[in-house]
Each structure stands twice: as structure tokens, then as C-alpha cells.
Amino acid sequence: MPISVMIIDDSAVVRQVLQAILEQAPDLQVIGVASDPLFALDKMARQWPDVIVLDxxxxxxxxxxxxxxxxxxRPTPVVICSTLAETGSETALLAMAAGAADIIAKPKAGLRDFLQQSAAELIQAVRTAARANVNALRPRTRPAPAPAPPRHSADAVLPAAHSHAMARTTERVVALGTSTGGTQALEHILSALPRVCPPxxxxxxxxxxxxxxxxxxxxQVCAVEVKEARDNDRVLAGRVLIAPGGRHMLLKRSGAQYHVQVTDGPHVNxxxxxxxxxxxxxxxxxGRNATGxxxxxxxxxxxxxxxxxxxxxADTYAQDEASCVVFGMPKEAIRLGAARHVVSLERIAQVILQNQTAVTAR
Incomplete structure (x- = not known):
């Protein structure tokens, strides 16, 4: 059975181009187009799609x-196809937090050429969305307060000026990787963390x-500091650094201190x-001071x-299948024997806090 798709966009040109692109794929079938959600609901009442492409x-x-x-x-996989602009990008992020499976950015000018050049990306996004766990896409309620973190000295809040204290403050680091479904999952995790937590x-x-x-x-919604990483940013307790789109981010060490390198390079995977x-x-x-x-x-x-x-x-974790939107990356890690533990999304914030002192315990 082909994957049925509904396209909702107020631009007739975009609807026409999107339909032509998706119908190139033999496993996709556009069952309807609509200029806004209210018109779409009338059509979907007769036949509900497997995936919705939504402006x-x-x-x-x-x-x-x-x-x-x-x-x-009625949770249904949704691929956002949104204009790439400063205000539009924020709106698109809100949409992903509300449960969208993926996002395709589109410019205000040259839409027809852009969409045709992005045909493979769009088709793959729809295919991936069709396999998404719709229950995991549901927006989650604000998490209950996280358990109190282990007892710390003042160094965890305000590092002393001498190098030894600074080294102890920055020694542990948590590295977290995610893709489809990750924007919503990251908000769930990071908003559950207190201000004092590992970098x-x-x-x-x-x-x-x-x-x-x-x-x-x-x-804006988390107690921890969250920022897009810049080259040479310090890796500090209570700080979350997010790799910028289109650039690789690497951990580096200078003496007792960690920082990140943000660099260009070829696509990997x-x-x-x-x-x-x-x-x-x-x-x-x-090394063993890290959690993945x-x-x-x-x-x-x-x-x-x-x-x-x-x-x-390092101590390593993979998210379990039940709480994943797409169980691809964690599944492969489990297959390789890379994950020492398999945990649900609900437990990841607790895992991060527990691993503040895990190095000394191992």
C-alpha cells in the first residue's frame, strides 16, 4: 500500500509543485491538497492520510x-514545509515542539526551483514520517521537577579562580545526539534539569x-543556559551547547579545561x-569522564x-524504542553493543544528573 499524503499550503504554486514531486515516488500517493487546515479537515474526514505536509x-x-x-x-505524522525567515523559523520550531515529525525549510523567493532541487529530501522526509511512532510525537506535559542532584561543593556553582578547581568543575561532560523527533525530546529533557548540572x-x-x-x-524555557555553539566556547557546568546547523562541533581540551571547536568539513553519514x-x-x-x-x-x-x-x-545510553519517534540511531547503537544502558525518554534527565558523580563511582 502506498503512503497517502495530504498537502496543506495556501500557495497554489507550492501545492502544485509539492504534489508533482511526491507523485514521482511510486510508494507515495497524494490523496488531496487544501489551501488551509479547515478545507483539509473536510477532505480528510472522507479519507485520512498517513502523512500531512503542512505550511x-x-x-x-x-x-x-x-x-x-x-x-x-488524532495524532498524525506531519512534515512542516515552512518559509525560512527569522520569524518563520521560530514559528516552525514551535510547530516541531507541538509534535511535527520533520521540517523542510523553503525560501520566500525561487520556491519552484528550490522545491524541485529538494525533491529527494522531501520524499525521504515523508517516508520517515510515515514510520514515526505517533504516540511519541504527542506533546508532553511539563515534566515533574527532577530529583535533587547530588550534593556539591560551591565549585559546581561558582568555580574558584585557581586551575585545580576549574579543572574539577569542567571535567565531566555529557554528549547527546538526536535527529527526527529530537527537538521535542530535547525540550522535555533540558527543561527538567536544574541550573546546576553537567555541561x-x-x-x-x-x-x-x-x-x-x-x-x-x-x-527561555530552561533553567540551564542553552546557546548555539561558537568556536572556542567554554564547556561549563549548567551550560548546553548546540552544534550549529551546517557545521561540525568537536570537544577539545586545553590543559584542565574543555572547549568546543566549531568547524566546516564534509558531511559525515x-x-x-x-x-x-x-x-x-x-x-x-x-574518555571515562564523559557520558554519551x-x-x-x-x-x-x-x-x-x-x-x-x-x-x-565512557558511560553510554540509548533511548528505548517505545519513547522514540524513529528507532533508527539508537537501534543501530544497541546492535553494535555501543549502549551500556537502554532507557526511556522520561529517565534521561535523571541519567544526566546521576552522572555528575558517576566518574568517581566507576
Whole structure:
């Protein structure tokens, strides 16, 4: 059976081009198009699609409102196809937090050429969305307060000026990789963390220019500091650094202190940033002082890097199938024997806090 698709976009040109692109794939079938969600609901009442391709800014009902309604009443995989602009990107991120499976960024000018050039990406996004765990896509309620972290000295809040204290403050690091379904999962985890927690490095597969808005939004809703990483940023307790879209992020060490290197380079596993690149650098410079966590996502990026972390003495985790939107990356890590533990999304914040003192315990 082909994957049935509904296209919702207020531009007739975009609807025409999207339909032509998707119908090139023999396993996809466009069962309807609509100029806004209200028209779409009338059509979907007769035949419900497997996947919806959804614009964000539309008349009568915007895409975010429709997405929230959809996920509350009848969860269905949604691929956002949104104009790439400063305000639009923030709106698209809100949509992903509401439960969208993936996002395809589109410019305001040259839409027809852009969409045709992005045909393979769009088709793959729809195929991946069709396999998504819709229950995991449901927006989660605000998590209950996390358990109190282990007792710390004042160094964990305000490092002393001498080098030895600084080294102890920055010695532990958590590396986290994710892809499809990761934006919503990351918000769930990071918003559950207190201000005092280990430094966290994140690779989330996301288009260029979206990671800055994503980090800014997380910074607004989390107690920890969240920022898009810049080259030579310090790795500090209570700080989360997110790899910028279109650049790789690596952990580096200078004496007793960690910092990140943000650099260009080829795509690795078809991704830039790549989880494997981050995890390999953490294995080299963090070793047994590090924790690696591989979460929901399509493909196998990060699985080999997680195995390198395990071999270097790090504690390693993979998200379980039931709580993943797409059980691809964690599944491959488990197959390789890279994950020492398999945990649900609900437990990952607790795992991060427990691993503040895990080095001395191992």
C-alpha cells in the first residue's frame, strides 16, 4: 500500500509543485491538497492520510494551531514545509515542539526551483514520517521537577579562580545526539534539569539557521543556559551547547579545561553536524569522564561514535524504542553493543544528573 499524503499550503504554486514531486515516488500517493487546515479537515474526514505536509502561515487557521489540535485529537505524522525567515523559523520550531515529525525549510523567493532541487529530501522526509511512532510525537506535559542532584561543593556553582578547581568543575561532560523527533525530546529533557548540572554538548540534525532560534527558545524555557555553539566556547557546568546547523562541533581540551571547536568539513553519514564527529572527539578528550546518549532519529549517525566512547571508558545510553519517534540511531547503537544502558525518554534527565558523580563511582 502506498503512503497517502495530504498537502496543506495556501500557495497554489507550492501545492502544485509539492504534489508533482511526491507523485514521482511510486510508494507515495497524494490523496488531496487544501489551501488551509479547515478545507483539509473536510477532505480528510472522507479519507485520512498517513502523512500531512503542512505550511505554517495560512489564513483562517495557522499551521501551529492546527498541529496542536491534530496531535490532541488524532495524532498524525506531519512534515512542516515552512518559509525560512527569522520569524518563520521560530514559528516552525514551535510547530516541531507541538509534535511535527520533520521540517523542510523553503525560501520566500525561487520556491519552484528550490522545491524541485529538494525533491529527494522531501520524499525521504515523508517516508520517515510515515514510520514515526505517533504516540511519541504527542506533546508532553511539563515534566515533574527532577530529583535533587547530588550534593556539591560551591565549585559546581561558582568555580574558584585557581586551575585545580576549574579543572574539577569542567571535567565531566555529557554528549547527546538526536535527529527526527529530537527537538521535542530535547525540550522535555533540558527543561527538567536544574541550573546546576553537567555541561552538555548536543548535536541535533537541523537545517542551517534554525539551530540559533532553537537554542534561544530552549534558553527561555530552561533553567540551564542553552546557546548555539561558537568556536572556542567554554564547556561549563549548567551550560548546553548546540552544534550549529551546517557545521561540525568537536570537544577539545586545553590543559584542565574543555572547549568546543566549531568547524566546516564534509558531511559525515550525510549530516553536518554529525553525531559521530562529536562522539569521536568526546571519546578522545573526555574518555571515562564523559557520558554519551543517543536518542531518536533516522539512520545510524552516532552509533559508531557511541561505541568509541564506550571503548574509551565512557558511560553510554540509548533511548528505548517505545519513547522514540524513529528507532533508527539508537537501534543501530544497541546492535553494535555501543549502549551500556537502554532507557526511556522520561529517565534521561535523571541519567544526566546521576552522572555528575558517576566518574568517581566507576
Amino acid at each position: 505554517v502561515e495560512m489564513p483562517r487557521m495557522d499551521g501551529v494551531t492546527f498541529l496542536r489540535k491534530l496531535m490532541a485529537e 552538555i554538548l548536543v548535536v541535533q540534525h537541523m537545517p542551517e539557521k534554525f539551530t540559533a532560534a532553537f537554542a534561544e527558545r530552549l534558553n 550525510r549530516h553536518k553536524p554529525s553525531v559521530d564527529v562529536l562522539f569521536r572527539s568526546v571519546a578522545r578528550y573526555g 546518549i543517543l536518542m531518536t532519529g533516522m539512520g545510524d549517525d552516532g552509533a559508531r561514535g557511541l561505541k568509541e566512547m564506550l571503548d574509551a571508558g
